[in-house]
Amino acid sequence: MNILVTNNPLCKEQLGHTYIVQFAEESPLATLRRVRDFVHLGHFLITHPTAGGLPSGTSPYKSVVVSAKACLPKPSDINSIEHTIASYEKSGLPTPKEHLDDFMMLDLALVEGRN
Amino acid sequence: MKLEVGYIDIKDVQFGSPSKVEGGTLYVDAEAVRKLVLEDTRILDVQLDIARPGESVRIAPVKDCIEPRTKVGSDLEIFPGMLGKVKTVGTGRTHVLRGSAVVTCGAIVGFQEGIIDMSGPGAAYTPFSETNNLVLIFTPKAELPQHEYEQALRMAGFKVAVYLGDLGKNVTPNCVETYETLPVLKAKETYPDLPRVGYVQMLQTQGLLHDTYVYGVDMKNSLTTMLNPTEVMDGAIVSGNCVSACDKNTTYHHQNNPVIKDLFARHGKDLIFAGMIITNENVFLMDKERSSDWTAKLCAMMEFDGVIITQEGFGNPDTDLMMNCKKVEAVGVCTVIVTDEYAGRDGTSQSLADVDIAANAVVTGGNANEVITLPKMDKVIGSLAEVDVIAGGFENNTLADGSIVVELQAIIGATNELGFSKHSAR
Numbered sequence: 001m002n003i004l005v006t007n008n009p010l011c012k013e014q015l016g017h018t019y020i021v022q023f024a025e026e027s028p029l030a031t032l033r034r035v036r037d038f039v040h041l042g043h044f045l046i047t048h049p050t051a052g053g054l055p056s057g058t059s060p061y062k063s064v065v066v067s068a069k070a071c072l073p074k075p076s077d078i079n080s081i082e083h084t085i086a087s088y089e090k091s092g093l094p095t096p097k098e099h100l101d102d103f104m105m106l107d108l109a110l111v112e113g114r115n
Numbered sequence: 116m117k118l119e120v121g122y123i124d125i126k127d128v129q130f131g132s133p134s135k136v137e138g139g140t141l142y143v144d145a146e147a148v149r150k151l152v153l154e155d156t157r158i159l160d161v162q163l164d165i166a167r168p169g170e171s172v173r174i175a176p177v178k179d180c181i182e183p184r185t186k187v188g189s190d191l192e193i194f195p196g197m198l199g200k201v202k203t204v205g206t207g208r209t210h211v212l213r214g215s216a217v218v219t220c221g222a223i224v225g226f227q228e229g230i231i232d233m234s235g236p237g238a239a240y241t242p243f244s245e246t247n248n249l250v251l252i253f254t255p256k257a258e259l260p261q262h263e264y265e266q267a268l269r270m271a272g273f274k275v276a277v278y279l280g281d282l283g284k285n286v287t288p289n290c291v292e293t294y295e296t297l298p299v300l301k302a303k304e305t306y307p308d309l310p311r312v313g314y315v316q317m318l319q320t321q322g323l324l325h326d327t328y329v330y331g332v333d334m335k336n337s338l339t340t341m342l343n344p345t346e347v348m349d350g351a352i353v354s355g356n357c358v359s360a361c362d363k364n365t366t367y368h369h370q371n372n373p374v375i376k377d378l379f380a381r382h383g384k385d386l387i388f389a390g391m392i393i394t395n396e397n398v399f400l401m402d403k404e405r406s407s408d409w410t411a412k413l414c415a416m417m418e419f420d421g422v423i424i425t426q427e428g429f430g431n432p433d434t435d436l437m438m439n440c441k442k443v444e445a446v447g448v449c450t451v452i453v454t455d456e457y458a459g460r461d462g463t464s465q466s467l468a469d470v471d472i473a474a475n476a477v478v479t480g481g482n483a484n485e486v487i488t489l490p491k492m493d494k495v496i497g498s499l500a501e502v503d504v505i506a507g508g509f510e511n512n513t514l515a516d517g518s519i520v521v522e523l524q525a526i527i528g529a530t531n532e533l534g535f536s537k538h539s540a541r
Contacts, residue, residue: 044400050430050468051398053325053358055457055524058226065399080434083468087457090464099225105261106224109323110398 002046004111005038006063007031010104011111019065027095028062029088035064036081042070045077049084051110056084057093060100061107116205117295118345121187121288125214128165128247136282141183141215143249143279151274152251157267160254164496166218168245170233171493177229177527178219178265178357179272180243180365183212183280184350193280194273194350196331204349205342210283216246216367217279219272220497221253223265223324229360229527230489237489239537240529243367250496251275262323269355272366294345294379299417302387311389313419314344314374315410315443317435319356319363319427320395326355327364327427329393335402339394339409341417344375352393359428361483361529362455368528373535374423374453390417394439396432407438414448421449426532429457429483433468441473455480455530460522480530481538484522491517 004011004019007030012023022034035049046065050056096103124139131142145163152161166172184193189207192199218231231243238244251271255264297305318327320335327334329342329352342351352369375391382388392413394406414422422443426436433454440450456466456479466482499519512520523529528536 046400047398048400048403048431048434050433051321052431053319053321053356053363053428054226056430080469083465087464087468090459096226102224102226102261106323110321112322 002068003038003043003066004063005031005035005066008061008063008104008107010108011063014108015111020068028057028060029085031062032081032085032088035066036085038066039077039081040073042073043067044074045080047111049081052106055091056087057091058096059103059107060095061103063107063111065111116343116345117293118205118348119208119291119293120348121208121210121291122213123210123283123286124289125212125247127167128215128249130165134279134282136212136286141212141247141279141282148275148278151278152271155267155271157256157259157263158253158271159256161271162252164250164252166233166248166250166496168233168247172233172496173492173499174218174220174231174248174250174496175229175499176220176222176497177231177360178221178223178268179354180367180527181217181272181276182367182370183215183217183276183283184370185210185277185280185284186349187284191349193277194353197270197328197353198273198277201330203346204351205346209349210280210286210288212280212283214247215279216243216248217272217276218243218248218250219253219268220250221264221268222498223261223268223357228358228525230521230525231527232489232492235490235492236487237526240523240526242528242535249275249279252497265324265355265357273353294348296343296345296388302389306383306387309385309387310420311418312378312386313389313414313417313422314378314391315414315422315424315439316391316393317396317424317426317432317439318352318393319432321398321431324357328353328355334393334395335397337395339392339406339413341413342391342393344379344388344391347372347375356427359524360527361524362428362480362532364427364531364533365527368531368533368535371535372533374425374533389419396428396435398431403435403438407435407442410439411442411446414443415446419448423451423453425453429455430468437469437471437474441471444473451476451478453478453480453532453534455532456482457484458482460484460486478534480532480534480536481523483524483530486520486522489519489521
């Protein structure tokens with residue numbers, strides 16, 4: 001099973017049968033940094049880290065799937081995760097405190113995959 | 116395939132019974148429209164309003180804009196596979212109520228976006244400040260799940276657009292334009308010296324609130340495939356995309372795709388409009404690899420000399436855009452890509468999330484992070500309750516005089532990546 005790195009409680013609750021869930025209560029930026037650790041250890045990205053049509057930092061939740069297997073780090077994946085982290089660091093947006101259920105649901109829909 | 120499109124110019128929309136088109140005015144029987152919408156029991160109530168060009172009106176949060184069209188003299192139907200028969204469209208005759216639009220409004224999730232200003236500085240950034248809009252504001256049944264609310268709202272918009280479009284069946288158009296494509300060999304024989312130019316349209320398909328439908332098929336479940344461009348004019352592609360207001364393609368954008376219209380305008384003159392490929396923008400990297408492989412494969416099979424590639428959305432789709440660009444270039448087909456930018460409010464950040472040296476011909480729709488102040492309007496249709504949490508909004512962005520400060524990304528169509536805009540730069 002692939003690994004789901006997430007701070008979304010709804011993903012933890014619903015996707016445990018699909019992925020090995022690595023959950024932590026943290027900011028989306030901290031979640032992305034955990035994804036970066038996986039990528040540099042040679043796990044490759046299964047889902048794109050900037051998925052979702054919301055600007056960086058708009059949603060309090062972030063979920064990214066990485067491979068269970070690891071080999072050599074993939075340059076294109078390093079570029080994707082580093083760019084995503086940089087855009088989150090630059091956005092400086094305050095984490096929303098309202099509509100958390102909606103944000104959770106949308107984040108879940110992105111990593112659930114096709115239908 | 117040959118399509119005749121008859122344009123009926125609509126100068127005004129008014130409520131009146133019965134619904135009809137007369138003297139350039141679209142009369143709408145509000146009760147008949149309400150009845151049609153409320154056939155879907157998931158919708159508790161719908162309010163109707165009208166917004167005209169130049170009025171002091173702000174509409175939010177907008178989900179979709181749709182142009183009323185109808186098929187004439189055949190059993191074909193607009194929006195095939197969505198509302199009625201799935202029979203292949205793009206031939207015969209189509210009538211368009213040009214200058215009018217159905218605009219759907221509703222708070223599907225708590226964070227919302229999509230502003231249309233009918234006057235003032237914001238009006239210059241959206242094409243829907245120039246259309247006479249019938250606005251539908253939906254109230255769903257209590258506890259209706261978001262995905263069902265989105266579907267109910269989306270389908271209601273199409274139903275109303277078809278109801279209005281049908282009023283133009285027996286109206287004489289102000290002008291008629293003909294669009295025709297030739298089969299591959301015939302085109303080569305007819306224009307042996309002209310380059311074969313194709314169009315690759317990328318469609319937003321990341322999942323709930325980010326979907327696009329083709330003949331009723333959810334495009335995220337489709338392989339990259341081909342369409343005849345005239346099919347798009349008959350509603351073969353419809354929007355289910357409720358996010359990223361500035362660079363999403365509403366159904367109206369699809370129906371009036373300017374890349375298709377401009378390629379037709381030059382077809383047989385300095386190029387052959389040789390075909391159209393549609394592909395998706397999924398979240399999973401494997402899907403991106405497969406879809407972009409197929410894009411390049413189809414470009415090679417069609418023997419295109421060059422293609423225009425248009426993107427929808429930003430961030431994740433930037434990766435699809437670059438994969439498409441470099442793989443198509445690698446099979447010997449020249450590319451021009453059309454995108455927009457998220458370069459930060461000061462314009463100094465990297466504009467795209469992904470880049471490649473093969474992307475050496477780029478057209479931009481503008482910087483979506485650019486900040487604009489929208490003055491207070493006399494009337495708000497829908498709600499501005501969540502304007503601080505819309506994408507492109509920010510906390511405390513409503514000023515003392517009632518004006519609001521947002522990034523361009525909050526405005527419907529502001530940085531459209533089909534190039535559906537009047538803005539340019541030198």
